[in-house]
Amino acid sequence: MPASVFETPSKRKAAPEVLPDQMSSEVGESIEQSELISDRDVHKTCYVIKPSGNARKKEKKSYPFIRLDQSIPETDGHVEDRWTLYTKSIEKIQTKLESLLNDADESTLHRVWNYVTSTQDYHHEAYTLLPVGLVLAGANISSHTRLFTNISKYIEQKEAQKVATVVVTLRDASSLREALRKIVSQLVGQLKADDEDEITARMKTVPQGDQTDKRLSYDLDLLIDWFVKQESVEKIVVIIEDADGSDGNLLPEVIRMLFVYRNRLPFVLLLGIATTLPIFNTKVPKRTMRMIDFESFDVLHTDDSLTRLLDEILLCSSTQLLLGPGLFRSLLKRYNNHTKNLETFTSAIQYAYMTHFFANPLSIILAPPKSIAQSEDHIIALRTIPSFQSYVADWTSKEECDTEHIRELLTDSTSVLAFVGSCQKEFFEFVSRQSDALKLLDVLQDASSTYSSTTVKRTRAELYADAITGALRGSPIVRELVMFITKMSAATVDNLARLIDQKFDKNSVIRKMRDSWNIGSMNGKASHLKLISNISKALQEFLDANLKSYTDIVFHELFVFDSVSLCENAFAPRYRATIEKALMQPSYYLCHPSEAAELEKPFLSVAHALYRESGTLINIYDYWRAFHQVLVAERDTETMANESLPTNEDEDAGYSRGLTPPTTFLESQTLALFYKAISELKYLGFLKEMSSKRGGNKNTLVTLQKLVWDGL
Template sequence: MDSTISVSKGVFVFKNGATKAAKTRRKKQKCHSLLDKATNESLWYRSYHKLWDKISEQLVKLQVTSYEKILDDLLAFVEDCRRQSVEYDGVLPTAALLTGINQIDHLSQFETLAGNIRNNTYSLVVLLQSRDCPSIKVAVEAIVSGFVEEQRLAEDSESKQFRRNQLNLGVLRAWYQEKHQHLDRKPNLTIIMPDFEVFAPEVLQDLILVLNSYAAELPFVLIFGVATSVATVHSVLPYHVSSKIKLSIFQSEPSVVNLNKVLNSVILTPTCPFHLSGKTFKLLVDIFLFYDFSVKGFIEGFKYAVMEHFFQGNIYALCSVTNDRDDLEEAIDLLSSADLENIRQLMSFRPLIESLDNPQEVIDFLTKDDYLRRMLPSLIIDVHNFWFTFHCALEMLQVLTLDLPKSPLGKQLRELYGLCISTEVTQTDEYRECAQLLQFTSKDEILQKLLKMLEIIVKYSDLNDEATIRGEVIFEVEPLEKINNDLEAFATTIAQAGMNLVAEQASEMNTTFTSQKIGRQELKEKLLNAARQPKTESVFTKEVNRLISYITNDIFRKYLCPLSRGPPLFELFVFNDAASVRRHIVGVPRAAVHTALNNPHYYLQCECCELDGDSNLVSTLPDLSVAYKLHLECGRMINLFDWLQAFRTVVDENNGDDNERQVDPKIQARFTRAVAELQFLGFIKTSKKKTDHVTRLTW
């Protein structure tokens, strides 16, 4: 008899020789790119890939540095749990990691933590998520299965697996004692719960009590991922449960601090050639601050902007070949005539042409591709120099205004960047307020700010020296050298300045008014005359005013140029399509649902659903779409019988031959189902006033 022939009905399974090891090998295989060969070899894609690899490498290093301290503390905690077993007698050692509310970043953070515990401590680790623990039985099965599988992977053995009904803590105890009875050093059993708040309280309480009953024989260690505060742990766990754990608190950096580190160390730096316009940058920051607090989400949005920028054409590949002059010239040689014409169509190219005095040079720029190729390297390097001095001046502005009362310009570099890239910062009321506040600062504060500004100039000079050593394009540092010399001169003058003139003037005024008795009217006239006289300023006040005038006109107004005054070809380095970022990143579920129900052809792309207009109705539309379009024509209260008759008129081709009161049961069932689906989607609700009516909820 064949293997698929049976007396009774059944389902026949064929494994085709597939084993778990083979499935694991297939999972570990690298996924192939969905892009074709032409796209992978195109200039813009290679440049995009090169730039993003550099940015992602810097982000990984920064993430490792940011998490290093908290990871070291947690690793030390896990190690101490094994060494100080007497201290945890009768209780479970538990760590609560306060991670903040950026839920999207949690899983990757705890996966990194689990890997570090495996590699740097003698522990078996299970990552237990709330979705895998609907009940205490399933939670215990997941824990036992995870520890057994962890041991098997560590030993690379093919031992027989336990059956599902064998997965309990008694079996785990016997298995653990059998595996490690001859070892002097036994591993910890670490259970990590990334989403503590999402666990069902009953499951969590029962699980802790059960684990505590085996704590004398199994060295469990618990790590909770708490997104809110420690009070959540005490509210979820009553006293009879919380008394079974010994809680240690660990605080990770807030997500806002992590975002500032990413921006200050990777994105808003002169080594990152790609920049966002003011609107696009503000959109990504607002999504972070008002939606999810996810640094990972911000990075993904930034990556989308980078990808969209390069996808516009090969000319944008000049953005990634930032420092290597040979690579820059090679990329320019690969540009076609059409690409060069696209460069001529840039908005910033016209001011360049209009600034030329030689007519022949204008003709060469506009008509000769070879001439444009020769001039492009110097134009691109000018853009790099623009961003180099822009970021230097931006950091100097932050140092100058950081600790002013009420921080009119903000405290973070991201706030200053969004303002300076969009407007003339020196013309804003906020900057004028900062300039007035600087006039009232003390000598020590002014000198401290000047010292920090000089340190920034030294830092940028060192960046240029490092680029020189690597054989890269050398930035123009002559402006920085001049600024450095001028600020040093100001610092010397202000340090030596005094308040003598002010004291002498006040002494003369007191002598005038106290040496002789004068009447009220005469005193009034003297005060008015004194007010009309030009004010005599001290040397210190004069030097501070000169300093503020200098940094305003010769530094910030000159180098903090908005994009409207950007250098030629700056568009190759700036992504300005905020609408595209909003459309692809910020979801609009209500609009998408309306489009799907009002015009199913938009998503289904089938001929039967194609409509000449959005208001048309055809019988081939899905029942839900027909009911939705009919309900749009009604008011607040919808009569179900009238709605059914209209639905029947559309979907039933033979409705003219039947009595109006006689409705096909199949059509009525289809209508009932469509109404129930609309109610589930939240478009209607049943009415308590009229039983044969429903209430429309959207307008």
């Protein structure tokens, strides 16, 4: 700061004009002085000078997305547009998912509430066992917190003040005392105490004026006093989220304690199970199972929930991006065989959206900003898309070719953007028609199931991939359904019309088609046969016209994402292959491909290479000597000194910075690096240490055993 700021008061009063309007701070920024220092501030140790609003430059907004300069040179505005499109799309998906999950869990919440309210009163003679509800919440543990929080809120909302709920996770409780303390503290309202501060916890639970109470914070007798004072509470619901994730006998001990107090406190226990009932029974002792009276609740979402997710997220009118057939088949297979969880399925959809908007610079075409019209690079990239090139080639091969139209697309940027807009409208119409066609197939299958009990229904999700590729047009399932229409009775026709009225809106094409059937005009066999012939013909034409392939749309690469490998590697990664690749080829991760030849392998990669060349048992001394020889051969003395570990001053004594260290220093240095590499390989699970004694327990031979072989 300038010296004039810290002058004496007399000097500043005599010549206040010497203070500059702008002063330089210690960091070199130009800041504007807003007011002079008054006399009463002379004795202050520091001063605050307020900068003006225009002094500092506004910081640039940063986005998680980066500029894709290698494919198409982008500006910061293009990155912002891609990020904005992505966030808006994800917000819509999350909003619809939240509504869908709440509706899907509604039946489970209602059944659990009925069970809680229907349990016997704890004073009843039949109240000899502890009522326990086993909630099969699925393997996705991340969704358990949301589910059990909703259960707690739902019960409290339904029962007002009659039921008190508490949610506990056993993975955070190291002992029975800690688990009971959580239950007591959440119900009574006391703070959780540490194990070493029992006196403080006890004093918090003791009423004022009563210093003779010796009960601790995890004593369930405290709940009895609390329950007596709470006249409106009739049930105490204890919810344990991770019942099958607890270690040892913690869960059986908690159940036993609640069972002991069942005649004094109206406990109802809800256990969240991520596995299955048979697996849970193997973990709980039989003596504990004899203490409980349980009922199970399956929370796994049905195919109806997945169908609704398909309609409201993938095939809705506002869909910006369509999942390709290969990616959707992969996600559906993973859903059916492993997760059975809508949140996991939607997470994969969100990842697909993120990958598309992150890695594709042309994704901003989905909502083209004004900057695209001024970016010639984006226009050139649009003309290189395979579907557009095929469109131009097919158009020019026609005998009557509109050369003016093709010339405008190849030379005029405005024409290309207008053509992309028309293709996007065609894409929206394609999505709407696919949705109607799949709903119609669903309705026909429902109607045929009432006609024939042997019909095996395929869900809308199972038909999605074949529908958008055009494989359903003329497929056996469509032929069978059309054949069923030709054999419908009058009652089946009425049932089909009723299902169409339920599934489709009044303004849809199917409803208008159904209104034209004039079912009430059937008076005899001839009129009936004519009617079902007209119905089958109309439905056949509708399915043939709407079950088309997405590849027929020009620029479909902008609207359909079908990268299976990216999502499979993200949601089912092969950790071992990735780690081995990183150890054998570190240049893939540590430098640019052009610098791979100059990269010196890390010490861990050197140790791993020697590990792969050795046998099942490795002598640690031989391993060390080979490691030392490789480093000495590959690295000169100066490089070794620069990349070495810090040395003691005693080892550096007598040597200047420019002189070469002694050989003993190199050996001690590489020995430390060797120990570090061995410990990291042990941590990764490649080997373990073994020791065998020889010569009457005088000499100990240390060896390493390989645990992982390459290629298995």
